[in-house]
Amino acid sequence: MKFKMFIKVCGITDKKQAKQIEDYGATHIGVIHFEKSPRHININKIKDIKENLQKSKLVAVVVNPTEDLVKKLLDITDIIQFHGDESLEFIKKFPKERVIKAFRIKDENSIEKIKPFVNENYLILIDAYSEKEYGGTGKQINQKLVLKVKNLTDRFILSGGLDEKNVYELIKKYKPFGVDASSKLELKPGIKDLNKVKNYIINAKKAFGEISE
């Protein structure tokens, strides 16, 4: 995957919001296909969102899916984000350039789990750990653990509690390949506050040097 910068907004459920967020300059729009999430949307809604997008890539977020489901989602989206406990062996069944592997970072052991995926050159996303939810928690990752990931690879997407206020500083601090945000940009689960989304994208673009400060 080659992008000048990577700015993802996740948990989109509405095609008009998706288009507006693309127009603000998000490079990636994330949709959740996981029934236990309050942001879950079905295949038909995902297709609707995809048809309405022009420039941005559509990312389908899944948790421990079957192979058949992944194939179905690859037919209608651009990228699959594996956000559960999927093994390297399982994700190797799909084209590497269309895969993001997410890791919920809890402790040193979480860093060990990343290593085989980094060695195989997978694009990884790091998120905060929660006992209750797989993602979209609004929690930030412990700073020391982000730095440990940074020591392993520069090619990571930072997520977990990002918003329009902290994204600039976090990009400057950790210099990630990309950023991803969801719940702190919401009015309620699945519905974004478009003003916050716009400012998150502007501030991320400034930090990536895409627009002047």
Ligand SMILES: O=C(O)c1ccccc1NCC(=O)[C@H](O)[C@H](O)COP(=O)(O)O
């Ligand atoms: O957002 C969800 O509901 C969700 C549910 C299950 C797995 C993943 C989920 N979200 C994935 C994302 O990529 C979120 O953007 C990421 O977890 C960061 O969320 P937040 O801390 O709310 O910005």
